[in-house]
Amino acid sequence: MVGSNRLSSRLVLLYLPLALFTIFLLFPFYWMLIISLKPNNLLLNMKINPLYLTQFTLDHYRYLLSNTDFPRWALNTAIVTFGATFLSLTSSILMGYALGRFRFRGGNVAGTAIFLAYLIPPTLLFIPLSQVVARFGLYNTYWALIFTYPTFLIPFASWLLMGYFRTIPRELEECAMIDGASRFQAMWRIILPLALPGVLSAGIFSFTLSWNEFLYALVFMGSGEMKTIPVGTVSDLIRADLFQWGPLMAAAMLGSVPVAIAYMFFVDQYVSGLTAGAVKG
Amino acid sequence: MTTAPAGTVRQVMSFRLRDRVRHWLDSEPVLAYLFMSPGWLILLLFMSYPFFLGIWISLTDRTVGLPSGEFVGLRNYTELFRDRTFHLTVINTFIYGFVTVPFKLFLGLLLALLLNQAFPMRNVLRAALLLPWIVPTALSSLAWLMLYDAVLSPFSWLLKNWGLIESNIAFLGTRTNAIISLCIANIWRGTPFFAVAILAGLQAVPQELHEAAAIEGANRVQRFFAVTLPVIKGIVVITTLFSIIWTFADFQLVYVLTKGGPANSTHIFGTYAWQIGIGGAGKLGIGAAISLYMFPVLAVLSAILLRYVRSQEA
Structure with missing residues (x-):
């Protein structure tokens, strides 16, 4: 009983x-x-x-892939996502390494500034940023998003990587340098491989956040040709309140698949990144 | 006297120069600034500069068609005081940003406590239940848009089938309904984030303490407050503050579900700034002012969060 x-x-x-x-x-x-x-x-x-x-x-999927710009939007999203992720990851590894391992004047201030930058939402900046993007001649080009997405990716990724670099003992690097490695070699050969889980977390996070971004893509990519999947689906597949629910849901499925796959392969890195972000900032 | 061949001199000098550069590059401060420069360059150009430009634009009557604009002082800000839609926007944003949070926190905490127990397929379920948080919000909002559809909603269909309602519910048809619907979709999206963050915090709860408390006769609820809560308090506070900031400054969900309607009654700061500044008349000055009205609240929340994070580190 x-x-x-x-x-x-x-x-x-x-x-x-x-x-x-x-x-x-x-x-x-x-x-x-x-x-x-x-x-x-x-x-x-x-x-x-x-x-x-x-x-x-499968008619809705067939319609989506042959009668709409969806394939082009997918290409745009992929280009922007990889570009922004690559740029953010490179800058963040360097930034996180500097903040996590070097002792220098202004280090704490820089760390705090990065943390605060993480808290500035796109809705606060998008109107003046649209003017900046236009002034630099980036409007409606891939660069508009490749350069603006890092504003929310770099703070997060740098903060995450700073935490990772701090957990690696200094002695490892010092030993390598005594053995004749330059600082750059020590970083590249010794420290970076040890921080790989952190780099992977930051990369997956940057990937999903870029893929999912909506507001900047809506404002900086005006024409149908240059739209990303979320923006194209929401603005071009819904016309004058005429909802084509089948293709719309098919687009929502296909647009979600890449992040869902990336996430399923790396769910543990994703979760540790998410919580590092939440715990450490 | 013999003079050294010019080539040797050059070699010696270049060797010294390289040596000096290498020595210089090994100094930590120099290297630190060098490493940080690409990141800061991007942040300065695309974050700091637009931030200050935004303050300037909000003080002008700049429009999309007239990119120079004249200085108008605080007129954009004071005009918004008299704008009825803006009043509603402020109220909506506070409801949306603050009222949803207790629900997300409670449901997230409950889910985390459930997922922290041992049962078959635990990892699969944990991964699956995080999906609302990771898929593109604009796309998942489309699913909600159909779930809330005036004609096709399966909720209305079920309730009618069970004989609970006579006609379909207008989920997005009135202001009250639309705000409740928006909040539910937001709670749906945010709960997994709380759950996963708190679940990670729960790993740090010492099991021996739980067992000891159980032997002493403490029940589940007592043990939760005495043993579990003190350990996860930090993570709960930080997650909550983050969630408030993100929800307060949200855009996509409202943009897709209501676009601020019906009759501009469900705008939040982000969507109203978009409609005024970009979407409709392109009044950049007023749009920038609407965005900047968020700033004091964000600044206060950020300051609290920063202080709290610092106190946790110390």
């Missing part, structure tokens, strides 16, 4: 609430998936239960 008591208490205190959370948190994705596969005639028929899929079709 004790055993069944334990089971029922686990059922009520663990499995039931977990099931409710799962339904709440995953239902929108389930909905996205079934709508993207549902034939149009069933989609608008409110007499049948909308929560199941009785027959499915």
Whole structure:
């Protein structure tokens, strides 16, 4: 009897609430998936239960890939994401290394400034930034986003990497330098490989944040040709309140897949990065 | 007297120069500034400069068509005082930024405590339940847009099917409904972040203390307050402050779900600044002023967060 008591208490205190959370948190994705596969005639028929899929079709995906600019948006998003991630990661490794390992005047001030930069949201800057982007002649080019995304990526990634570099003992580097390595060699050959999990976290984070960014892409990339997936989907696939729900949900699925894959492969790095960001700042 | 061949002299000099450069590069302060320069260059050009430019623009009547604009002092700011939509925007932003947070915190904490227990497929579930936080918000908001649709909403369908309502609910049709709907979608997106951050904090809770407290006769709730909470307090405070800042300065979710409607009644600072500054008439000056109205609140929250992080480090 004790055993069944334990089971029922686990059922009520663990499995039931977990099931409710799962339904709440995953239902929108389930909905996205079934709508993207549902034939149009069933989609608008409110007499049948909308929560199941009785027959499915890939028409919405086919339409999305051949009749809209979605492939181009995907290319744009990929270019911008890789460019911004590469630029941010390079600058952040150097920045994080300087802040985490060098003793110099102004080091604390620089660290605090980076932390505060992390707290400045895009909604505060986007209007004047649109003027800056235009003045530098970057409007509607990939560079507009490759240069502006690092403003929220570098603070985060530098802060994360600073923490990683600090956990690596100084002696390792000093030994290498006594053995004749220059400081740069010591950093490149000894310290960076040890900080690789941190670099990976920062990279995955930069990747997802760039891929998901919306406001700057909306404001700095005006024409249909240059839009990213989130902006193109929201602004071009919805026209004059005429919702094509099938292709819309198909676009939402396809646009989410790359980050979901990147995240599933590196879920532990992602979580440790997320919490390092939350714990250390 | 023999003079050294010019080539040797050059060699000696270049050797010395290289030596000096190398020596100079090994000094920590020089190297530190050198390493930080690419990052700071980007931040100065695309963050500090626009920040100050934004203050200037907010003091002019600059528009998209008239990029110079005249200095108008604080007129943009004072005009917003009389703007009814702006009043609603302020109220909405505070509701959206502050009221959702207790829900996210409570649900996130609960989820973290659940995920911290041992059960089959724990890691799979932990990964899956973080999805609302990692996929592009603009795209997941589209799913919510359909879930809230006046005709196609499955919520309305279910409730009608169960005989609880007669006609479909206008989830986004009135101001009250729309704000509640926005808050629910926001809670949906933010809860996983709280859960994962708190879950990481829970790893630091010493199990022996729990066992000792259990032997002493403390029940689950008592043990939570006596043993668990003190350990995760820091992470809870920091996560909460971050969440308030991000939600307060949000954009995508409101932009996709309501665009500020119906009748401009559900704007938050970000979407209203966009509509005035970029979307509609392109009044950059007023748009910049709307954005900058966020600054005092953000500054206070940031100062609290910074102090708290420092006190945790010490």
